[in-house]
Amino acid sequence: MNSAKILNAHAGKVGRGVLTAPWPWAMSWPGALRTARPTIIVAVALLVVLTGHARISVVTLPDRDTVQLTIYNSADLTLVKETRHLTFKKGINKLEFSWANTLIDPTSLELRPLTHADEVEVQDVSFPARVTNTLEWRINSEFAGDVVVEIRYFTSGISWSADYVAEASRDERLMDFSGAVRVTNNSGEDYENAQVRLVVGVIRLVQEIADLARAGKPGMPTTHALRHEAAGPVPAAKAMRAFGAMMEADKLAENRPREIVREGVSEYFMYTVEGRDTIPNGWSKRLPSFKTPAVPITSYYKFEKERWGDRVMRYYQFTNSLANKLGREPLPNGDVKAFRFVSDDSLYAFVGRTSVKYIPINEFVELELGNDLEVSVKPVLMDWQKTELQFNQNGNVIGWTTKETWEIEVQNSKDIPVVLDIRRNFSGDWTLTTQAKYENVDRTKVKFVVPLAPRAKQKFSYELVTRHGTNATR
Amino acid sequence: MKRILCLAIAGVLAGSAAHARVKLVALPERARVVVSLNNPDATLVEEERLITLQKGVNKVDFSWRGVNIDGTSIQVRALSHPNDVKVLNTSYPPNENALVWEISSPAAQEERVRISYLLSGLTREVTYRAVAEPNEKSMTLRNYLRLHNNSGEDLTDAEVSVGYGSSFKKTIAHEEVLEMLSERIADLPIRKVLTWDSASLPWDPEYQKSTVGIPLSYVVTNDKPSKLGLHTMLPGKVRIFIKTKDQPLQEGEQASEGVAFTGEDWAQLTPVDREMKLFIGQSRDVKVTQRKTKDDKTNLRRNNQNNIVLHDTDEIYKVEIENFKKEPVNLTVVEHVPGYWKMIENSHAAQFRKKDAFTFEYNLTLPAESNGDKKTTVTFNLTRLNVQGNEPSSF
Numbered sequence: 001m002n003s004a005k006i007l008n009a010h011a012g013k014v015g016r017g018v019l020t021a022p023w024p025w026a027m028s029w030p031g032a033l034r035t036a037r038p039t040i041i042v043a044v045a046l047l048v049v050l051t052g053h054a055r056i057s058v059v060t061l062p063d064r065d066t067v068q069l070t071i072y073n074s075a076d077l078t079l080v081k082e083t084r085h086l087t088f089k090k091g092i093n094k095l096e097f098s099w100a101n102t103l104i105d106p107t108s109l110e111l112r113p114l115t116h117a118d119e120v121e122v123q124d125v126s127f128p129a130r131v132t133n134t135l136e137w138r139i140n141s142e143f144a145g146d147v148v149v150e151i152r153y154f155t156s157g158i159s160w161s162a163d164y165v166a167e168a169s170r171d172e173r174l175m176d177f178s179g180a181v182r183v184t185n186n187s188g189e190d191y192e193n194a195q196v197r198l199v200v201g202v203i204r205l206v207q208e209i210a211d212l213a214r215a216g217k218p219g220m221p222t223t224h225a226l227r228h229e230a231a232g233p234v235p236a237a238k239a240m241r242a243f244g245a246m247m248e249a250d251k252l253a254e255n256r257p258r259e260i261v262r263e264g265v266s267e268y269f270m271y272t273v274e275g276r277d278t279i280p281n282g283w284s285k286r287l288p289s290f291k292t293p294a295v296p297i298t299s300y301y302k303f304e305k306e307r308w309g310d311r312v313m314r315y316y317q318f319t320n321s322l323a324n325k326l327g328r329e330p331l332p333n334g335d336v337k338a339f340r341f342v343s344d345d346s347l348y349a350f351v352g353r354t355s356v357k358y359i360p361i362n363e364f365v366e367l368e369l370g371n372d373l374e375v376s377v378k379p380v381l382m383d384w385q386k387t388e389l390q391f392n393q394n395g396n397v398i399g400w401t402t403k404e405t406w407e408i409e410v411q412n413s414k415d416i417p418v419v420l421d422i423r424r425n426f427s428g429d430w431t432l433t434t435q436a437k438y439e440n441v442d443r444t445k446v447k448f449v450v451p452l453a454p455r456a457k458q459k460f461s462y463e464l465v466t467r468h469g470t471n472a473t474r
Numbered sequence: 475m476k477r478i479l480c481l482a483i484a485g486v487l488a489g490s491a492a493h494a495r496v497k498l499v500a501l502p503e504r505a506r507v508v509v510s511l512n513n514p515d516a517t518l519v520e521e522e523r524l525i526t527l528q529k530g531v532n533k534v535d536f537s538w539r540g541v542n543i544d545g546t547s548i549q550v551r552a553l554s555h556p557n558d559v560k561v562l563n564t565s566y567p568p569n570e571n572a573l574v575w576e577i578s579s580p581a582a583q584e585e586r587v588r589i590s591y592l593l594s595g596l597t598r599e600v601t602y603r604a605v606a607e608p609n610e611k612s613m614t615l616r617n618y619l620r621l622h623n624n625s626g627e628d629l630t631d632a633e634v635s636v637g638y639g640s641s642f643k644k645t646i647a648h649e650e651v652l653e654m655l656s657e658r659i660a661d662l663p664i665r666k667v668l669t670w671d672s673a674s675l676p677w678d679p680e681y682q683k684s685t686v687g688i689p690l691s692y693v694v695t696n697d698k699p700s701k702l703g704l705h706t707m708l709p710g711k712v713r714i715f716i717k718t719k720d721q722p723l724q725e726g727e728q729a730s731e732g733v734a735f736t737g738e739d740w741a742q743l744t745p746v747d748r749e750m751k752l753f754i755g756q757s758r759d760v761k762v763t764q765r766k767t768k769d770d771k772t773n774l775r776r777n778n779q780n781n782i783v784l785h786d787t788d789e790i791y792k793v794e795i796e797n798f799k800k801e802p803v804n805l806t807v808v809e810h811v812p813g814y815w816k817m818i819e820n821s822h823a824a825q826f827r828k829k830d831a832f833t834f835e836y837n838l839t840l841p842a843e844s845n846g847d848k849k850t851t852v853t854f855n856l857t858r859l860n861v862q863g864n865e866p867s868s869f
Contacts (some may be wrong), residue, residue, distance in 0.1 A: 165549065184566075256578060257562050282568025288561065337547060339518075339590075342510075346551075348590055349510055349637070350518040353547075370515060373743055374706060381869035384831040386814045386860045389784060395777030397784060397862060404831070413706050413745045455746065 062086055067194040070270075071160045073332060074202040077209050078158040078187070080104075083114065083150050089140040090126050094125070097151070098134040102188040105212040108154035111137050111140070119143040132216025156210040157187030158279075160198050162289070162334030166316060168351065169463065170341055171416050172299035175316065178291035181260070181271065184284035193276040200332040200358065201268030257288050263327045269330050299416070300366070303377040304423040306317060310378075311371035312420075314352065317371065321362045331359040338369050374413040375452075377422055382407050382461070390470050399470035407461045412452035422448045426464060429472035434462035502526075505586065507629055509596065512637025516544075516627075517596040522553065522588045527579035531562065536574035536589065541626035547592040550575055554586045595625035598636065600710035601653075602741060605733055606692070608717050610666045615694070617657035617707075623650050638705035652864075659701050665693040667751075670762045671808040677764040687756025690737075694750045707744040714738065714754050760803055760840065761796040768855075786859050793852040795838070796845035807836040811856065813865025819855040832867050 001218055056295045062084045070079040086095070097109065106127065108300065113120040119142040126136045141147070160183045167176040214223065259274040271289070279285050300315040302308075316338060321327040335355050341349040352369030359365050383405035390399030412418050425445050426432070450458060467473065506522040525534065536548065545566070552559035562576040579585065598618040606613040619636060621644075622627065628647045635641035639656060646652045668688045679686045692714065697703040713735070720732035737754030744750040768790035775784040797803050810833055817834075820826055825836045840850055858865075 163546070257560055284566040286564040286566070288563070335546070345553075347508055347510075347520060348518055350513045350516055350592065352513070352515070373514075374745075376745055380829075381831040382828065384814060384866065384869075386865075389860060391775075391777075391783075394779075395775075395783060400860070411745050411747075457747065 030153055030276045037190075064192075068197065069158065069191055069194045070197040070199060071158050072199045072201075072203060073160055073162075075205050076156040076159065077203070077205065079152065080155055080191070081152050083148055086147050086149055088120065088139065088144060088147050090141060090144045093139045093141055095137040095139060097137065099189075100133045102133075102215040103155050103157040104133075104189075104212055105154040105156070105209045106133070106135065106216065107212055108152070108209075109135060111139075112150050112152075114148040114150050115145050116141075116143045120149075127217040132220075135217075140409060153170075154209050154212075155189070156208070156213055157185070157186045159184050159186075160191050160193075160330040162252075163286075164331075164334060164336040164356070166297075166336060166338040166351075167348075168299075168316065168338065168340040168350050172284070172316070172340065173297065174294045175297045175318070175338075176291065176293045177295045177318075177326070179289040180286050181289050181332075182284055182286040183277075183279055185279040185281055186445075188281055189244050190278070190280045193277045194278070195275075196273040196277050196279075197275070198271040198332075199265075199268050199328065201266075202269075243327045260289050269332075272437065293428075294463060295325050298419060300421060301372065301375045302421045302423070304425075305379070305463050306425055308371065312375045312377055314369045314372040314375070316351075316367040316369065317365065319362065319364050320359045325431070327361050328360055330366075331356070333358045336367055338367060375418055375420065376409075376411045376413070376421065378409045379403070379424075380407045380409070388471055397469070399468065399472075401465060401467045402470050404464045404466075405461060406464065407459060408448070409457070409459045410450055410452060411457045412455060415454045417454055420448075420450045420452055422450065424448075424465070429467040429474045431465045432462055433465070434460070436460040436462060438462075476521050476650045485579060504630070507632040508641075509629060509632045509634045510637075511596075511598045511621075514590045516594065518590060518594075519593045519627075519629075520588055520590045522586055523573045524584055524586055527559065527577065527583055527585050529579060529582045532577045532579060534575040534577055534587075535572065536575065537570065539571055541571075542594040542596065542624075543571070544592040545571065545573070547590070548573060549590045550577075551588045551590070552577075553584055553588055555579075555583070559585055593625045593627065595623070596627075596629075597622045597624075600708040602710055602712040602713060604662075604692075604714045606664065606714060606716045606736070610664065610692075610716070612661050613664050613692070613714070614824065615657075615659045615662050616655055617659075617821060618653050619656045619757065620651060620653045621646055623648055623652070657746045662694060662702070663700055667691050667693055667804045667806055668757050669753075669806045669808065670759055670760075672764055673808070675762070679761055679763060685758045686761070687758050688751055688760050688762065690755050690757045694752070695747070697747050703746050706746065707741065707750060709743050710741055712739055712741045712752050714752065757803070759798040761798070761845075762805075762807070763794045765792050765794075766790070767792050772857075783862065785861050786857055787861060788855070788857055790853065790855045793836075795840060795850040795852070797840035797843065797850075798845050800842050802842050803840045805838045805840055807838065807852065809834050809836075809854075810867065812859065812867035813858055814860055815856050815858045817854060817856050819853075821851070821853045831869065 064082045064084055066083045068081040070081070072078065083350065095111075099106075109125075111122055121140050123138045123140050126138065128134060128136060160181055162179060162181055164177065164179050167178075169175065183196060184197075261272040261274060263270050263272070273287060276288075277285065295318055298317040300317045301310075302313045302315060318324055318326070320331055333356060335353065337353045338351040340351050341347070342349045354368045354370075356365065356367060381404055383403075385403045386400055387403065388399070388401040389397055392398045406424075408421055408422060410422070412420075423441065423445055424447075427444055432438070432446060436448055436450075438446050441447050450460070450462070481739060494651060502523040502525050503520050505524055510518040510520070513771060516844040534550075536550075550561055552561075558580045560578050562578055565574045565576075567574070588843070601618045601620060603618065604613045604615045614799060621634070623646045625646055628645075630645045631643055632646065633641045634644055636656070641657075642654065644652060644654065668690055670688050675688070676682050676686055696707050698795070714737055715733040716723065716736045718732045718734045720730045722729055729850075739752040739754055741750055741752060765787060768788060770788040771782070771785045772788050773784075773786040774782055777783045793807055795805060795807075798803075808829075812832055817826075822836050822838070825838050826834060829835045836852055838852070841848070844850055
């Protein structure tokens with residue numbers, strides 16, 4: 001069900017209209033098509049009205065030999081590269097390409113010969129009047145015979161995303177970390193046996209590909225399209241047939257999960273999925289990308305009243321490094337689901353879900369997994385004093401100093417040890433005095449890191465002196 | 475609504491390309507269902523099924539209808555041959571709640587697989603029922619787990635775990651609410667406490683039209699001596715009853731044992747070693763009268779316009795407490811003082827406890843019938859320092 005079709009509808013001497021057929025494949029065309037082009041257009045118009053399907057759907061045309069999809073995750077953009085075998089005659093060859101009901105950007109279409117490149121030249125491209133989603137390449141060939149051409153274009157509607165599963169050990173010191181990529185095709189076109197490449201990185205687009213695609217031809221006003229919206233819902237019968245094709249393709253698949261080859265390109269990272277995939281329109285497909293057992297993690301808990309109120313948030317921390325059995329590639333942003341093994345036969349407890357940002361190699365990662373009621377932090381102001389009052393010439397108070405005594409009670413109700421990170425924010429000219437170990441995060445924030453044994457309770461305190469008004473020196 | 479959750483294996487299906495996804499294969503029954511309710515945000519279901527795999531690539535179709543499954547959470551794990559049986563990929567058809575796994579197997583064999591997914595609509599609720607002994611020193615606490623199944627899925631013989639204790643096997647149908655006893659603790663010590671808070675109760679009952687009731691609570695400690703202390707107690711409604719002697723209905727019959735309802739409260743989340751305080755009603759047999767007998771401003775500091783800009787205070791309070799009950803009563807008196815203050819004199823230093831910078835309390839035990847001349851009188855003299863009128867009263 002290719003709806004992007006090439007129609008080698010040209011002819012030499014009579015200009016548009018008559019099909020001369022010196023090409024073997026053309027001989028097999030249904031007779032009705034060997035008429036003048038206006039007839040074809042009429043027939044096509046009828047088809048559109050009747051079925052709403054692809055503009056030309058009855059013609060057997062040069063098939064794609066190869067398709068490569070380069071899918072970006074930061075924009076609704078996929079670069080499609082396909083090769084086709086065409087038969088040229090000497091002189092001007094006209095080649096019609098149409099793509100009704102797809103989301104192809106007409107301004108992006110390019111054709112170049114891969115064989116006989118010296119003898120074949122694209123003279124110009126015409127987007128015919130009163131027709132959208134169609135172009136005609138006029139190609140001057142000094143060679144008669146079989147030529148392999150490459151056609152490149154952008155389409156919107158194909159997206160990919162990464163997702164991860166973290167399976168923590170019972171003591172939450174190690175995790176099995178696995179990643180997968182999921183490709184979703186809502187482009188309106190079935191791409192069969194395609195090589196799939198996935199790009200991680202942020203590219204700039206000054207116009208949305210989907211808007212350009214909706215315009216139908218270059219220079220037409222663009223309407224704002226809904227992202228990832230294909231040309232309507234996929235008819236069930238069509239999806240079925242496409243799935244059949246997918247099944248056929250997959251029969252060739254090997255008996256093992258496929259490799260994903262990784263390489264860095266400029267500021268981007270590219271994953272090439274080994275082998276070929278067929279992703280029919282409307283479908284999505286998820287492929288395992290990696291699985292790394294026994295990655296060391298820290299079960300880390302954070303408390304910061306200003307951010308989460310009284311709740312204590314749970315994190316799994318790890319580093320995307322070789323030392324931690326990862327670090328061979330940056331990890332694309334995606335959703336993470338975290339589980340913990342709770343029984344000898346590997347039953348799960350659901351820990352939480354979150355999304356991660358793009359993680360470069362050697363980056364330290366924190367998976368925020370929601371609040372945990374089993375770890376509690378309770379700060380209590382135990383004493384408040386106001387002293388060192390200063391007065392101005394009029395006798396009014398212009399300076400004073402407060403001293404606060406705080407007690408922080410922490411409790412781990414879990415049967416595994418945890419590390420707690422308690423952050424306190426102070427404003428103004430303050431001085432902190434405490435027996436507890438702490439570090440300054442910045443001028444207004446300190447952090448106490450408290451390791452807690454299973455089922456342990458602890459209390460620590462600090463004194464905060466703050467100078468106000470004229471007492472303040474910073 | 476018809477609910478379907480099915481798993482179909484279509485090993486031979488690939489051949490008839492045009493009619494793919496015709497599920498004419500045996501539907502494997504669930505061999506085991508485990509429901510984990512330990513995370514309040516989401517319910518995890520794990521089910522095990524025995525499927526027969528052919529050598530090579532098998533298609534396993536998993537679909538659901540009318541079931542609130544988070545489709546992105548579905549995972550499958552091979553249990554019998556975890557190293558050899560591999561999930562190659564997962565395909566998601568358009569406009570359908572379904573997915574197709576491609577699973578490769580090195581041999582024709584039976585495989586036990588575990589399918590995990592997050593299910594919404596299956597929620598839990600904890601409720602407590604307690605029956606106190608007539609002396610109010612102990613009670614029997616029963617902890618119930620109430621499951622509400624609006625997930626669309628019927629769970630049969632599911633092993634349900636709540637994150638503590640052992641799991642239990644239950645069958646719960648869609649739209650069914652199932653309540654079960656999860657814990658029963660007999661002879662759980664309780665402490666009965668009345669709390670008089672100066673911020674919320676009138677100081678002088680003489681000026682009140684009706685009797686001032688003093689909030690009454692039972693305090694339970696989540697620790698080993700209380701036969702608890704194994705896990706955090708979850709929030710839920712607590713209904714408290716007290717044992718009574720029912721009068722015989724007919725002459726000559728023995729008095730039977732009955733219960734009376736004494737009140738209910740929402741229990742707060744209570745970690746191990748913490749107290750759960752349940753406010754269940756009011757006591758009218760204890761009378762508290764608080765009066766301020768001195769409130770002087772001292773160390774006045776004036777500005778050039780002769781306005782007071784700073785001062786200290788000298789404050790004396792007297793709290794008179796009468797117990798009309800025939801038993802001793804625990805009473806906590808709560809006092810609030812804003813800003814910077816110091817206690818100068820205090821009649822009950824041993825019972826005094828500073829709770830935080832702006833709150834202190836007296837934890838008193840009132841003797842039986844300590845009223846009239848035998849009433850308990852607490853006095854304290856405090857000074858507030860460097861008062862400007864903008865002192866904090868909470869943190």
